[in-house]
Amino acid sequence: MHAKVVIVGSLNMDLVTRAPRLPRAGETLAGHSFVTVPGGKGANQAVAAARLGASVAMIGCVGDDAYGEQLRAALQAEGIDCQAVASVAGESTGVALIVVDDSSQNAIVIVAGGNGQVTAQVVDGFDSLLSLAEVIICQLEVPMATVEHVLKRGHELGKTVILNPAPASGPLPAHWYGWIDYLIPNESEASALTGLPVDSVAGADAAATALMASGVRKVIVTLGEQGALFATHAHSQHFPAPKVKAVDTTAAGDTFVGGFAAALADGKSEAEAILFGQIAAALSVTRSGAQPSIPTVNEVQGYPS
Ligand code: RIB
Numbered sequence: 001m002h003a004k005v006v007i008v009g010s011l012n013m014d015l016v017t018r019a020p021r022l023p024r025a026g027e028t029l030a031g032h033s034f035v036t037v038p039g040g041k042g043a044n045q046a047v048a049a050a051r052l053g054a055s056v057a058m059i060g061c062v063g064d065d066a067y068g069e070q071l072r073a074a075l076q077a078e079g080i081d082c083q084a085v086a087s088v089a090g091e092s093t094g095v096a097l098i099v100v101d102d103s104s105q106n107a108i109v110i111v112a113g114g115n116g117q118v119t120a121q122v123v124d125g126f127d128s129l130l131s132l133a134e135v136i137i138c139q140l141e142v143p144m145a146t147v148e149h150v151l152k153r154g155h156e157l158g159k160t161v162i163l164n165p166a167p168a169s170g171p172l173p174a175h176w177y178g179w180i181d182y183l184i185p186n187e188s189e190a191s192a193l194t195g196l197p198v199d200s201v202a203g204a205d206a207a208a209t210a211l212m213a214s215g216v217r218k219v220i221v222t223l224g225e226q227g228a229l230f231a232t233h234a235h236s237q238h239f240p241a242p243k244v245k246a247v248d249t250t251a252a253g254d255t256f257v258g259g260f261a262a263a264l265a266d267g268k269s270e271a272e273a274i275l276f277g278q279i280a281a282a283l284s285v286t287r288s289g290a291q292p293s294i295p296t297v298n299e300v301q302g303y304p305s
Helices: 041-051 066-076 113-117 120-124 127-132 144-156 174-179 187-194 201-213 252-265 270-284 297-301
Strands: 005-008 012-018 033-039 056-063 081-088 094-100 106-111 135-138 160-163 218-222 228-231 236-239
Touching (some): 041 252, 056 113, 081 113, 094 113, 135 144
Antiparallel strands (some): 012 033, 094 106, 228 236
């Protein structure tokens, strides 16, 4: 069966320390624990879409090292098509240095490694995957020129194109917006893209309105425990978040994006897909780590409504 959801993005090995709080500049802090966990926004979204019911293919690059092998094996164990996960000779695999504090907040530093080698030429080598997909997802942990290429190609092919603009440090190129069906930033990304303060539902609505004025068709701003704001040119709607006790928010946004895409590919309505992604993300924050925290479709369906 061909992949309905194709992700072009990053694979990272997450080096995760738990500590009482995030360290200040120049400070040495004793942590509680250390683990290595498969992560990367692209790979997390691929795992989420697969566990949440979609057939998935991943396009990306790892280094020719042990982390690269482990990350590919982690995706294969989920049944994800990894024919387009290339190993780049002489390159290191992407890593993310993550500190999670006792209040479940995190700080992350990423080093691109192989993710920086995901070029438009690499993607073109797997154009058949894009052609057969229904939903194509990108984030911003691979080169911007590659993201631009994928958005444009996905739009030309008439696919549902999702951009999770993470991490974002400023506005996106204006000509990208017309290629995007669903733009899914979190609060800080929505703020970086628009220059507007986004720390409330009203702020998210204002940012979504500004983004749609730039040409994007639909926007979902994820707001953590404040839920999500879905906006189209016709209307906007707030979806409150399920109430859970957060342990680690790493990959909650990725779980939402993967779950939303899987539900859309399964023919669900936008509202159903948002609710499904929200339950999946809520379950993910009750567990530690990126990919290990992502729930299965049965867990989401069993969540009390
Ligand atoms: O979104 C969470 C992810 O961001 C982590 O898994 C880390 O690899 C960084 O890419």
